[in-house]
Amino acid sequence: MSRAAKAADSDTAGLLLKPATKLLPLDAAAARAELAELASAADEAGLERLSRYLGLKGPIQDFLGAAFDLSDFLRDAARRRPEMLDGLFDQTVEQRLETILSTILASPRAEDASENSLMTGLRALKLEAHFLIALAELAGEAEAAETVERLSRLADACVSAAIDFLLLDAHGQGKLKLRDPQHPGVGSGWIILGMGKLGAHELNFSSDIDLISFFDPEAPAVIDPMEATDLFARLSRRLVRILQDRTEHGYVFRTDLRLRPDPGSTPLAISIDAALTYYESRGQNWERAAMIKARPVAGDLKAGEAFLKELQPYVWRKYLDYAAIADIHSIKRQIHAHKGHGEIAVRGHNVKLGRGGIREVEFFVQTQQLIAGGRFPELRGRATVPMLGELARRGWISEDARDGLARQYWFLRRVEHAIQMVADEQTHTLPETDEGLRRIARMLGFAGEAEFSAALRASLQEVEGHYAALFESAPGLSSGVGNLVFTGDVDDPDTLTTLSKLGFKRPSDICRVMRSWHFGRYRATQSAEARERLTELTPALLEAFGKTRKADKALMRFDQFLAGLPAGIQLFSLLQSNPSLLRLLATIMGAAPRLAEIITRRPHVFDGLLDPALLAELPNRAYLSARLAAFVDSSAGYEETLDRLRIFCAEQKFLIGVRLLAGAIDAGRAGKAFSDLADLAIGAALDAVEAEFAIRHGRVPGGRVAILGMGKLGSRELTAGSDVDLILLYDHDADAEESDGEKPLAPSHYYARMTQRLIAAVSAPTAEGVLYELDLRLRPSGNKGPVATHVDAFRKYQRNDAWTWEHMALTRARVVAGDADLGAEIEADVVEILSLPRDGAKIAAEAAEMRALILEEKPPRDEWDVKLAPGGLIDLEFIAQVATLTGRLEGEGRTTATAAALARLSPDFADVQARQDLVDAWAFYLSLTQMIRLCLTGPFESDDSPPGLIDLLLATTDLPDVKVLEAHLKDTEKTVRGHFDRLLPASKRKASRGS
Template identity: 55%
Template sequence: MDRSQLRLGDFAGEPIFPMSEDGEAAALSELAALVSTGDGLPSFLSDAENRLTRFLAAAMSLSPFLSENARSHPPLLAAVDQPVVPQIEAEIEATRADWRTDGTTDASLMVHLRRRKRRVAFLLALADLAGILKPDEITDLLSRFASAAVAATIDHLLKSAGDEGKLKLSDSDAPSRGSGVVVLGMGKLGASELNYSSDIDIVVFFDPDAAIIPDAWEARELFPRLMRRLVRILQERTGDGYVFRTDLRLRPDPGSTALAIPVEAALLYYEGRGQNWERAAYIKARPIAGDLAAGEAFLAEMTPFIFRKYLDYAAIADIHSIKRQIHAHKGFGLIAVNGHNVKLGRGGIREIEFFVQTQQLIAGGRMPQLRCRRTIDALEALCAANWIDRATADELTASYWFLRNVEHRIQMVRDEQSHVLPEDDAELIRIARMCGFRSIADFSKALLNALKTVEKRYARLFEREITLSDEAGNLVFTGEDDDPGTLETLRRLGFQRPEDISRVIRAWHYGRYRATQSAKARQRLTELMPALLKAFGESRRADEAILRFDRFLAGLPAGIQLFSLLQNNLNVMRLFVEIMSSAPRLAEIIAARAHIVDGMLDPALLTDIPTRSYLADHLDAFMTGAELYEERLDRLRIFAAEQRFLIGIRLMTGAISGFAAGRALTTLASLVISEALDGVLAEMEEAYGKVEGQRVAVLAMGKLGSAELTAGSDVDVIVLYDCDDPLGMSSGPKQLDVPRYFARLTQRLVAALSAPTAEGVLYEVDMRLRPSGNAGPLATRIAAFEKYQMNEAWTWEHMALSRAHPLCGDASLMRETGAIIDAVLAKPRDREKLAHDIADMRARIERDKPPKSSWDLKLVPGGLIDIEFIAQYCHLAGGVTRCGGEEVLTTDDVLVRFGPALMGEGDIEACRKALELYTNIAQLTRACINDGFEPENAPAGLLERVLRLADSPDVATLEALMADLGADVRAVFRRTVGEGGDGDM
């Protein structure tokens, strides 16, 4: 019998079983009632014994969607006894012509399309349940109708744009002909395998140079607007329902591109940034509307992207990466019946599709016969080419159609795009009976057989591959939709906002950053992803950490080297994750200076202490070959930034203490400032010559002077000079008098350190500690410095001088400066007045600049300032030299050397204990974050490290310890220095 002439009543046996006897009886009564309304329905519908009537009643009892349509639109039942296919063919042809009626508007077209969709869906559902059409015939007719609906809408939109003068159509009766508008059906629509309630996936491109386009630039705005209308026409729900939910997100980089883009832009994207899953998606692509010839030409251009010419190991690795992205197949989840996803679950439809597509991508470049759109055609082609055996092809084909039938019935129940079987048996029986099984047990047996068959064949395809899903679970970052299994995996790994994280990672895979634009970089990233996400997930506040990593990737010029490094060096990867989770400041440095990662590759990074010789050797090597002044300044900035970063890494990992970090940062600064001074001197000599007998030195003050710099500290310096004739002139073609010469030299030195260049700033420079502060000259002659310090300086200036040491410059001037410092500090002093001045200064600071919180370690009572003032009192009150003015003494050194003369051993130890803890915390937090440390706002990883420094189990315990130490230090301050008042310093 001609299959095209089959009627619903031509089924053999019982195609389906009703939901229940009561449900069937109710449906029979409803059919009889509909006949009695006189709407011209066939009389046999009121005959409860009629075989076709009983079938219709069973279908209505099983599908609320069919029942509601029959009830709301009785004419649908008028031709149920007529051949099905001719009726659907007629609807498809009429759909293609719906746009032609004069005066057709968006609204009128919407009405026509929805009414035709309702009739097609009703008839096809019944034909499917009756089993009078094969599954491939059902999917083909659904796909043809969808294609016709899209084609009619495209023609309508082009004609309306032509009527408005926005396009110049060559033929108003065939608007798409020669239009250059490419409309591709993707996925199941492209392969003519459309689901019963499927979305339709389409992509739309246009040729800006096509004859119909009067202005190429205006077209870039026009076509996206037309596509927004297309989506509304097809998917907006009205009183007549909807046609198809329409998805245009399979276009290139949908998060950042318009709904329709130029053909050339699309081809460039796929050539340079196309992803693995897009290759697989284009296997099924088919021109369905618009300029069909242009569509075929576009797909011909895409062939080298989809099917690679040569089969090599890189291609196989690439294919495997698709598999890992699309679906995690082994070790995750169980095959089940209740609640099982027949599309994405184990043994589901997706596994069959991937089984086919993987081999098509591997071999399709050399074997064109494998380039089939339909899954079952591809299985047959693979078998014919001896890629798979006959048993595999037959088993997967049978399982494919069985699962597609189940999928259709799930969707037929309420016209929902679902692929998940009901959880409860009360609903599961509905699906079983729609599939022709009387019991859940019989249905489950058949379903499990199909799922296990697919699982077995699918697993063999990758049986030698070590799966990335065994530990992690689903990691699907394709398309624009979130994969539910992936969101659950992310949540289980420790991410609080899996939807946001999934969106961020999809952006990486779309190649929106330079680092991920190459196919090889994305391949490495795909392979790295499970381990990377696992490592991030193990850090507290994993979401924040991965967002910092995202900002880093955004600034990275290339990614393949980094991804390969992280993949092959787990220790570096863990360190990388630690930075992102614990140290936002270090993460920002990496993001701004991607090359800085190179320093992390040094195997001795965490064992070598950055001593003076270590840093000097590295600096000399780094500066080799840099001749120009500006180039040397840029190199200094790069070197200093990298070394500060690496010192921060050592601090963060506990490889060095806070005291060691302070010394290392100070040594680094001294070397860099010395190098900058040499460069400035050379520049000055070239421009202005030299001053007879000139000597220049830089005096380090503040934390730079006491070797206690922290990350981001300013450098406090004083520039000292001497020469033979203070009233002389420089020797160059542009002469300067001595004061202006050394003032200009100081200005250039400050600029060399603090002026922003392409490589940033070296150090912010503070010169307010020079004699007379900002009111004094920029550079100070050594004789004036000595006179001021001996005769005019205030107590606080001698306190500052106790931390000073000559940093760099002329060796003889540095020795002379050191001797002056020794002499000043060794002067006999009135201890009572000294103590009063210091205590008064502390009281004023406490009054005028109170601490912001208990974590303001510098200003809190008993904090760093108290300890520094105690040490400075001991230094000045002792009246002894430092064993050489060039010696660098930290606050801890001063307490050890000068404290015993004025303090008890217990008081010294109390101060040193507090100083060590404060320094460790301050150095660590300032290396890791830009703002002040507060536990409630700190990165979780950093907070853990702070607690570990103090050997404290929680914040409350640490705060109690700090309060006790602060109280001890304040008591020592009072015993040693006094209470303070309003005295004049």
């Protein structure tokens, strides 16, 4: 035995950690290096036994090396605080976690307790607990069920400690008179309910916590009931700050109070009388579903239990009326599970909200509880898997469904934890790269991404299959369609009744439409076989459209689509055999007028939906490039190339939109896909124009062209309705005087004419529509300058004459098409121009003044104008652009993406909390704008938009109700505006040219 090994052996038998699974690192050499670095950190911290132990060889060292190689969070935490690992020489993970919880709960009563000391202590203890909980799950010491329980107990303790501190502080200031300061919550009247995963003891690794703050103004501790609302609202605000604010020590838990009644117009804390009145008179079914998991977690626990008992008649109804059943269907539609429509993509899949994901298991259990919990108290539990068991015991689901859903639920929770353990980020989306997937696979004990992908697909498909089958066969939710007779000229009374029950407001009009189909008045229904297929499809079709809420309008749009089809047999057969495709089509017609108009005007785009791999294939650049080449390369000439480009882009925009609608991709991926499509289409159009133009005018000696994408194209954030901002730059031999064709032109004239030809090729309307609306106003000198700019003139202008706003716009510039060498030179020029020294305060002040001018000249249209609203998208873009211009980004390399720039804001510019707020706001706004622009051609108006679109917005933002969405929007805009004012303080200096 070596001297080091003997020394270590004399100190300890080793860490009290017993890996039950072999963890493989991504890189064995890197894993060894991680251990060596950690040993050095331990040595510097005076932890000699840990330093020696890490230098040995053994299964625990192998496990630790792999864990630190796979998880940046674990690696960084261990380096920063190696004593957390050293503690495992003396205590097991379980023992240490119990010690941490005891320390947290005792902290408010410490003699020197202050808000700052509490915040610092909670953050340190939470980090250690998180570190240990992650290690234990990766080691296989703890199953996912134990992990979620540990995380939930940790959150309970942290919330309790913060509440006890605040109550004691209020007592010390004479604002409350506590009955027993050793137990501050007792009789305090302050009720904190844990909702969602916290209430169910099912928190995920990087979860936020949903809380509702209630109070009893008549509680013994309340001195002045008239002041109680203001007092508890202030305490609630401090509670959020204690738990959520990011300091140099991190944060405890992101805290969300938006599940309270009517969050847009109520204080942060609500009296129990007001709450009971609200729930009994105006409470929504989603709020009933949310209350299933509600649990008193801190404060006056006895009062909390009494409050929930009073709520029981609201949550657990003996009978469920038809309106409630319809509302449950509406809640279900927010999940967007499309059963059987193609393979499920693993890359980029959201294991929480995506098809076959965690939410489907949770949601089904909750809806069955709402239906049956009033009659069967044993179905009123909070935890998902035990309730699956109770549902099976009562005969609501089969034992096979119970076992399959429970097994896959815990598997998916492990996947979710692995995703979040990489960097302690609140994400549920799998990576899109080979290395990223391999990392997750290794963390879960798989050898590689292929094995993991197969297991995940099988899991998601099993959940999806059970979920769809269960919902279709669930007692109380399935019903016969009823009479549907569309013969003769007179409406059948029973058919009118059936249509009304299905959700149609104008049943007589629907009868008229159906008769026109069945009488063969459209080409698609002229053949007897087509009408037979349609007759068989009709009940399912009417049910699907009846669930779109504005069912009449949705069916009328489908009628327009049908009128344009050349034949119908294939479509009717397909829809009959593929219910998910029928539901998807109904969603498009009911929620997305823009997509419905495309599919009605150009029925051929529907062909893309027939591809069974549609939702499994990510529409990335390689995928789109291959499809474009296959579609365009055989074109017979210039005009046909342009027509094919229009057809291809229309179809691919539609299919990208369908993927977003179906939840197969998120808003960020959609923005990249729309932008990649535009890059490729503009590049192909440029190639075609150059070749066509050269036929008569030849080419300029040494001539080269490159196109700079600006705005949302440059930042790869296009939406379905975006126009594209371009600058065309050219170069040629210094001595070139004219082109070499039959009709020679001077270089400046040549490229101006060619650019005009490109503009027409892209934006002129033809029988196949418009490829893209172009905007060239960002070129040097704007509309007054030439449409094509020599690259030297561009360089000179940007260095000497450009205004600050033009340099801000340049931060998003990206070469999207044209000559590769010239493009590389331009990219280098842009980097150099953006790196020029600047007066940061001057740039910030000018940006603030420009923003004020925009607000004055183009005020927001309404509260949903996310782009122009104070605290909206423009504020975020300005912050990112100013930070880029003034060198206030961390990390290497240049980024044009707003999201990436916000995530890289340097600490000397924006603190950790501000950076997180801005990143979260951008993701939220992007989700809203992508879905709204996909579905609508005009502005969004909440009172006059398709109800199905509201469902889609709630699904994509993971919020339960439009009032909660509106409140979150207001809160987010207020937060962003506050950061904007601090980061970009205005001055009286006017915006100027140059730097």
